[in-house]
Amino acid sequence: MANKLLRKTFMEPLGKNNPVFVQILGICSTLAVTNKLQNTMVMTLGVLFTTALSSLTISLLRNYIPSRIRMMVETMVIATFVIIVDIVLKAFYPEMWKQLGPYVGLIITNCIIMGRIEAFALQNKPMLSLVDGLASGLGYAYVLLAIAFVRELLGTGSLWGYQILGSWWTNWSIMIMPPGGFFVLAIIIWIIREKIMKEAKND
Amino acid sequence: MKAKRTFYSERIYPLLFMFAVTFFCILLTSGLHLATQDRAIANERSFTRRAILNASGVNYENTTGGIEEAFQEKIEQKDGYYVADSENGTRYIIPVEGPGLWGAITIMAGFEEDLTTFSGIAIVSQNETPGLGARIEEPWFTEQFRGKQAPFTMVEEGTADADTEVDAITGATRTSEYFRNLTNRAADDAKRIIGGE
Numbered sequence: 001m002a003n004k005l006l007r008k009t010f011m012e013p014l015g016k017n018n019p020v021f022v023q024i025l026g027i028c029s030t031l032a033v034t035n036k037l038q039n040t041m042v043m044t045l046g047v048l049f050t051t052a053l054s055s056l057t058i059s060l061l062r063n064y065i066p067s068r069i070r071m072m073v074e075t076m077v078i079a080t081f082v083i084i085v086d087i088v089l090k091a092f093y094p095e096m097w098k099q100l101g102p103y104v105g106l107i108i109t110n111c112i113i114m115g116r117i118e119a120f121a122l123q124n125k126p127m128l129s130l131v132d133g134l135a136s137g138l139g140y141a142y143v144l145l146a147i148a149f150v151r152e153l154l155g156t157g158s159l160w161g162y163q164i165l166g167s168w169w170t171n172w173s174i175m176i177m178p179p180g181g182f183f184v185l186a187i188i189i190w191i192i193r194e195k196i197m198k199e200a201k202n203d
Numbered sequence: 204m205k206a207k208r209t210f211y212s213e214r215i216y217p218l219l220f221m222f223a224v225t226f227f228c229i230l231l232t233s234g235l236h237l238a239t240q241d242r243a244i245a246n247e248r249s250f251t252r253r254a255i256l257n258a259s260g261v262n263y264e265n266t267t268g269g270i271e272e273a274f275q276e277k278i279e280q281k282d283g284y285y286v287a288d289s290e291n292g293t294r295y296i297i298p299v300e301g302p303g304l305w306g307a308i309t310i311m312a313g314f315e316e317d318l319t320t321f322s323g324i325a326i327v328s329q330n331e332t333p334g335l336g337a338r339i340e341e342p343w344f345t346e347q348f349r350g351k352q353a354p355f356t357m358v359e360e361g362t363a364d365a366d367t368e369v370d371a372i373t374g375a376t377r378t379s380e381y382f383r384n385l386t387n388r389a390a391d392d393a394k395r396i397i398g399g400e
Contacts, residue, residue: 066217080228091239094246173374176334
């Protein structure tokens, strides 16, 4: 029973309850940081770290937090983890920190994190909340990486900064700009919901 | 869980709880900040020094130690500019800041002894669109200015051939224009600040 619950908690955010393509959460950062794989990777790791640990922390405190100030506490905890990510990046990966600029700080406004705390961590045991946070972060990460893969490849002809397509390729500049994010995200949501998820339901 | 609502549970406890959480969170983040502060400052300084070296054309080893060593050896700081003792003669480097598309762009502009021919350009900071305007950081773009004289005109990517022409970045016309203005101003600044005109 316990294992089944754990499994369900872990698998749901990856598939049928994915934060990005089912709940449509965290879209701001999905559009903003997906034009280069490298930036996307660091951003998703930051979100993964924050969502996992803030879910765990809130779950540990859940019986002590007065419900009327719970949102203040949640924001405080999330902000603390985000600042930790920011400080560590600044000290150890300064080039990456410069590239991401304000986006690291904006992890705090990612609704996936607050959403998972409100919907899950406040009612569940710490270990389960950690798994839920981790899985939500992973569910967010792989969708973002898929979008970044398409955008970087079509927009610059390269992946992870390395040139992949030859000089015959004309870069689709629109893919790098914000509209490209909307196009790719919409197409991915459409494919997953209309094709993959419907078929899975029918089986 | 439905405990009796008292003055303590409704007013005092939330206050104390929030105070404790805030105190602990700030303790953690400020502790971490102080612990890594030196490193962050050193990184920042290394960035600036590498930009100065790049603009001057001095050869150096691209490590924190290598940058530091070359900087100490070859660069002299003056009021508002730097003088470099490069293999090919004296070089003058000035920092220039100007507007970009999204925020300020700061560059180091290096000049040869005549104070008009560029010896190199290096970006210190910029906030342009990643993948488009941010390509001003790529070597092919900054290298174009080496050995040329302002004022520049931006032409379509891959078509620059005259002495005052540089390739713009496709898809980043505005950033390219701002960058052109910035480099043209750098040339004026060099004459005014270093040359004393």
